[in-house]
Amino acid sequence: MTSRGRTWTHALADGAVGDAVPSVITADGTVGHDVARLIAVVPDPGSPYPRARNGEVGLREGLALAEAVTEVVAGDAHLPDDRRRPIVAVVDLPSQAYGRVEEMVGIHQALAAAVDAYVSARTAGHPVIALIVGQALSGGLLAHGGQANQILALDDPGVVVHAMHKRAAAKVTLRTVEELDELARRIPPLSYDVADWARLGLCDRLLDVDDADDPTERDVTTVKEALTAAVERARRGPRDLSNRLDSPGARETRVASRRVHEALAAQWRRVRDDDGTAPQ
Amino acid sequence: MQTLTYEFPAERPAARRAHVGVVGSGDLEVLIIPADGAARVRVRTSVDGFDTVWRVVLERFFARHPVAGNYELNDFGATPGVVTLRLRQAIEESGP
């Protein structure tokens, strides 16, 4: 079954694309002077989990992501931390899996394991790059891509980043899809348009490609160059997510975030000093 | 959602700022910030079209409790009874 996640992983891979489970594929791909580990969640129509057949992040996907990332971190543990391999999360996923078995077993814990693994990789010095080539929705994005040092996305109408797909979001917020579209024109975080999302300061580069479904040679070169630059920025930048508040987009759009962060830091310092716990 | 502003005569100053309540179903949040001269009230309410009810409820309240200050009310569909209760709690907290 084709999917953008699969297509782009194959396009960027140097050689064979492997899988621990059919829905989570991995490959090595040259990015500048590095060989990055590519990881993607892809559809598996034969999955024993009916709610995770279309590329959703479910129990086995969360587990497989955690294992795939942890394997890279363990494999490079002996290297100096500025030489550790980049990890590229190729993101194309409709959501997390919505199912009863999933909840019973504890899908939140499977996603937590994936988040933990990605954050551990980032703090250990692995440049973690998210490359959004298709949908990046909700809990799926939190588990796969959301913890990246750098986030790249194709500038293509098929690329959608959001907390919930449109029909469900309309239902939950008691609006019609038309009302939601109208609101999104004024309220950038509500928008389903990738260009609006990019303006929130979360996107490090928006990439122009000719064919997001079937990338041309030039598209692959564009993306590889962008990945190379992103790896470089990640290695130079902080290992936490503080760059997301300092990006040019964030300075425009996340004014409230920055104000809250500064106010809290100032008040924290004052209270700490009063409390007598300030460092000597 | 509707934003309403009112001003009522009030001579007793609030001794300190006060905060009570939450913006939850059937409830409201009240903030009092000490200021002289009058009770200046800004209401942000989720229910439109009750301007007159608000005026009557607030007028009656401040006639009985003429506490000056800037009042901020963030309302999520509270009944007049709940509004009065929260206001009373707030001025109690703001008292000397």
Next chain:
Amino acid sequence: MTAPDWEALLGRTSFIELDARARAGALLDDGTARELCGPFDHLDSPWLEPQGVVPQSDDGVVVVRGRLDGRPAVAIAIEQAFQGGGIGEVSGVKIASALSLATRDNRDGIPTSAVLLLESGGVRLQEANLGLATVAEVCSAVLELRAHQPVIGVIAGALGCFGGMSIAAGLCTRLIMTAEGRLGLNGPEVIESEAGLAEFDASDRTLIWSIDGGAQRVRTALADALVLDDVGALRSAVIEAVRQGVPGEHRSQRIGELRARVEAVDPAHPPEPSGLAAPAKGAPPEGDG
């Protein structure tokens, strides 16, 4: 059956009936609580009013620094009554920044722990992408602090902890729940709406609590302690959880245990929730500090 302990029941002070501010304050040592970025700082959401939604002056998150068991701590409480505990830009950054500041203090030699009161439906949909982004930032901040000092999650109320914040719960050093509390990625209504009534009947309260409820989550080791909805009991449980220190391996790092959980259930023939086995303990339950 044993008779209920009426004296204990009548002597209880419900924790969850308090608002977020009172809950955060009740956990910390008497007289030590100092709220940061409170209502008078007017740091409310910039996105709600333009959509016709009434904001709350603290955006539904209360940050209180103080002492717990005599040591520096920060208690962060989500107000479940405001927008279903949904995490928006401001509320999310309040949580993430408070955790980061605690991490910085730890690096500066001031051991500071955190308590997260996780009553949340997840990302606030009126702030969609910024809510989602801040939840990722919260998760990262939990992991950074957790390496230094315990981050204790508490899920006390019937609203429960869902969506992205359930992932944050899964990252906590230890998780305390009441029998009324619920924990899951997708709320019952969301599953029913996405996958149909046959998948999950959101009106079936017995089913919901048999899967998401505190007793089940503790029994199957997805949470650590089941505590009565009582201020004193919860404070004692939080103090005890902090005293146990930082474990060698956290729940979200125990991938072998997760694998065992997943492999124990055949999705074509799942057991009843009551028949779900607790995984074998892979790591020592207590830390060394």
